[in-house]
Each structure stands twice: as C-alpha cells, then as structure tokens.
Amino acid sequence: MAHELVQINVRNPLLKVVLILLLVVAGVWSYFVVRWYLGNTLAEYFNPAESNFDAAGLALSLAPNDPLTHWRAAEVLQKKSPLDQQGPAIAQYQKAVALSPNDYRYWMTLGTAYERAGEVGKGEEALKHAITRRIARLTRLGIAGERTSDKWIVLIHGLSFALSTEGCHHPCLSESLDCGWRADGQR
Numbered sequence: 001m002a003h004e005l006v007q008i009n010v011r012n013p014l015l016k017v018v019l020i021l022l023l024v025v026a027g028v029w030s031y032f033v034v035r036w037y038l039g040n041t042l043a044e045y046f047n048p049a050e051s052n053f054d055a056a057g058l059a060l061s062l063a064p065n066d067p068l069t070h071w072r073a074a075e076v077l078q079k080k081s082p083l084d085q086q087g088p089a090i091a092q093y094q095k096a097v098a099l100s101p102n103d104y105r106y107w108m109t110l111g112t113a114y115e116r117a118g119e120v121g122k123g124e125e126a127l128k129h130a131i132t133r134r135i136a137r138l139t140r141l142g143i144a145g146e147r148t149s150d151k152w153i154v155l156i157h158g159l160s161f162a163l164s165t166e167g168c169h170h171p172c173l174s175e176s177l178d179c180g181w182r183a184d185g186q187r
Helices: 013-045 053-062 067-080 087-099 104-116 120-141 146-164 173-185
Strands: none
Touching: 013 053, 013 067, 053 067, 067 087, 067 104, 087 104, 104 120
C-alpha cells in the first residue's frame, strides 16, 4: 500500500486564523480539564478526618462544579462545626446533591447532616431519596430484584415509624443504611 503525503498550505491567511483558533480553543479547554482533574483528585485523596479545610477549599476553587469537591468540603465543615452550626455543611451537601441528584451517597450524607442539626423531617426525606436512588442503581446493575426492593421498602417504613415517634431518632441511622447497602451489594 502506497503512503501518500498530504501537504497543507498554511500561507493562506484564512487557514492560519482557523489553525490559531483551534490551538487557542484546545489550550483553553486543556486548562479547564486539568484544573477540574486536579480539584477532583485533591478532593478524592485528602483526608477529611484531619479537618483540613485548606485542602477542601483548594479543591473547591479548582473544581467548583464537581459534586465530589462539595461533598468533601461538607464533611470537613461537619466535623469542625458544633451541632448548632451545621448550616455551611448542609449548604455544601445540598450543592453536591444539586450537581449529582442520582448519587445516593450525597443524599445519605445530607440526611445525616440534617439529623445532626435537629431537622429530623428533612433528614428522613433525604434518607428516603438515598434509598430509592440506591435501589435504582442496584436494579440497573442487575443486583437488585423484587426481594431487595421489598426489603428496602420495609426498612423505609420502619425508619419512618422510628423517626416519627416523638423524641426517637438515632444519630447513626445513615451508618446503618450504609452497612445494609454494602451487604446488599455483595449478594
């Protein structure tokens, strides 16, 4: 097979402008992609248990439209703030949920934050959203069937009863749900 050499005449001014524009667009696009990648990687790998908001803030500034950066910043804020000052953490969790509404993890942690702030009704609603999204995900993956959905529906009703009983709410509710989800996923 013969190899043909294609030559482009770049002396044409219109072609020069088009090529320069393509390079500028590629450069700008690369800037934003690398910036998002660095913010996402930083958010994924820094330890929120150390309560280092500097790293979370840097990740937020690099990738402001990434739900993971908001989720990690909210984890740090939630650990640093007393129970009566959970507003900034809840706002970050809400931003993460708004950016990725089908991710059950963001709904689960939003529900936990509401519970810790004493807003049990909102916490219950967020946890219900988390459960329905988790069931939908397991169903799409072919892991969940009718029996799994029935188990979670019974759990939702049990949680609703426990949360609606006056003075009865458990601060580790979402951790219990997380354990159930991990066990269900290993089925």
